[in-house]
Amino acid sequence: MSVITSSRTDALEELARAFKAATAALRRLRGRETHRPGELSYAQYGLLFGLCDGTPRSLRELASAADVSPATAAEMLESLAASGLVARIRSAEDKRVVLTSLTDRGRALIDERRARYEPRWRAALQDFSEEELLTAAGVLERVRAIFDEVAEES
Structure with a gap:
């Protein structure tokens, strides 16, 4: 200690x-x-980034990843689908569940956003060692845990 x-x-x-x-x-x-x-809003990008690994996700999974309520996520996903950025299909295992995935257009938008911001991120953090970055990640994770703990107490 x-x-x-x-x-x-x-x-x-x-x-x-x-x-x-x-x-x-x-x-x-x-x-x-x-x-x-x-x-798109920050939260809408959060929904899209939650689909980057190519795995279709449920509404609840995406809402959690984007830190929005399921009702808000449903509304945003409807808009994203209408814009052709995501595709939505019923789950084969559970017809009550709708799975969302990125379309080619959605993937292109995410790739464009990454290309715009990732160089800034890398440049800003280039002077830190891998060990320092992992330590910083650990600190931020502990701070997140504190906030989650306080939120559960409220």
Whole structure:
């Protein structure tokens, strides 16, 4: 177990400040994207990215991946299907379940989005070692677990 020192406390406070700033920036990004006419929202992209591995997914799986309610996901998937970005079919195992998959057009849109953002992501993180990146991922996972735990208590 770690000993609490002033330098450790300072480091924890710096991490908290950086996390808060990152979540605020993400909130601003999500807000801007939902106000651009003719463009998909952050949540809609979340649904599409949930289909990238080629496995058809149920509404509940996609809603969870995009962090939206099933009702919101259903509405968004209807719009994405009407735009030709996803295809929806009934499950062979359970006719009550509708499975969604990416169309070629949806795949092209995801590939375009990745091509636009992935170079920025890689450039911003290029000075960090693989070990540092994995440590950062572990820290973020623990922070996520804290928030999930608090949400369950509420």
